[in-house]
Amino acid sequence: AQSVTQLGSHVSVSEGALVLLRCNYSSSVPPYLFWYVQYPNQGLQLLLKYTSAATLVKGINGFEAEFKKSETSFHLTKPSAHMSDAAEYFCAVSSNTGNQFYFGTGTSLTVIP
Amino acid sequence: ETGVTQTPRHLVMGMTNKKSLKCEQHLGHNAMYWYKQSAKKPLELMFVYNFKEQTENNSVPSRFSPECPNSSHLFLHLHTLQPEDSALYLCASSQDAQGFGTEAFFGQGTRLTVV
Numbered sequence: 001a002q003s004v005t006q007l008g009s010h011v012s013v014s015e016g017a018l019v020l021l022r023c024n025y026s027s028s029v030p031p032y033l034f035w036y037v038q039y040p041n042q043g044l045q046l047l048l049k050y051t052s053a054a055t056l057v058k059g060i061n062g063f064e065a066e067f068k069k070s071e072t073s074f075h076l077t078k079p080s081a082h083m084s085d086a087a088e089y090f091c092a093v094s095s096n097t098g099n100q101f102y103f104g105t106g107t108s109l110t111v112i113p
Numbered sequence: 114e115t116g117v118t119q120t121p122r123h124l125v126m127g128m129t130n131k132k133s134l135k136c137e138q139h140l141g142h143n144a145m146y147w148y149k150q151s152a153k154k155p156l157e158l159m160f161v162y163n164f165k166e167q168t169e170n171n172s173v174p175s176r177f178s179p180e181c182p183n184s185s186h187l188f189l190h191l192h193t194l195q196p197e198d199s200a201l202y203l204c205a206s207s208q209d210a211q212g213f214g215t216e217a218f219f220g221q222g223t224r225l226t227v228v
Contacts, residue, residue, distance in 0.1 A: 041201075041224065042222070043117070043119075043203055043221045043222050044217075046218070090156070100158060101146075101205075101217050104155060105155045
């Protein structure tokens with residue numbers, strides 16, 4: 001079975017500061033991992049995905065994430081936060097049996113001017 | 114128009130009403146999904162359709178009835194809902210439900226309020 005845990009339901013950073021959103025996964029098979037962003041009253045938009053190629057994955061809007069098998073982690077980072085980054089972020093996992101995406105509970109990011 | 118489109122964006126209905134949510138995707142995908150997003154809870158997968166066939170029903174109450182007439186359209190028929198069914202209902206699609214590492218594309222959701 002697959003699952004993800006997002007540590008910290010709320011994260012606040014100052015504008016220009018490093019963004020770090022944490023995600024740990026549980027999977028009995030090699031996972032496929034995703035980060036999505038959701039703005040208020042909108043659907044989810046894909047930021048980036050890991051599909052067993054490079055362990056450091058670059059996404060849109062300056063975000064990147066590193067797959068660490070030893071730590072079962074896939075944390076999302078951005079070197080410098082922008083006001084427009086304020087949103088809800090979801091980590092998700094699927095497996096090579098496909099069929100389902102398992103989402104975390106989400107992390108709400110606030111950017112302080 | 115591209116992507117995944119959901120209508121209506123907002124819906125208020127009484128507990129005795131019957132309504133339907135519509136989802137349409139223009140991505141050529143073969144799998145479509147309904148998710149329920151409630152405050153403070155993880156996204157809940159409700160139904161999965163792959164090549165028009167329902168492959169997952171995650172113990173969803175029968176007052177929610179999905180319909181997938183073709184790979185591009187997905188409906189969620191609602192009847193005799195309860196106030197706790199109020200939520201954001203998200204539709205998604207992916208290349209197919211067995212696709213390895215293919216991502217899901219989401220619509221903007223329907224905000225449902227049951228009064």
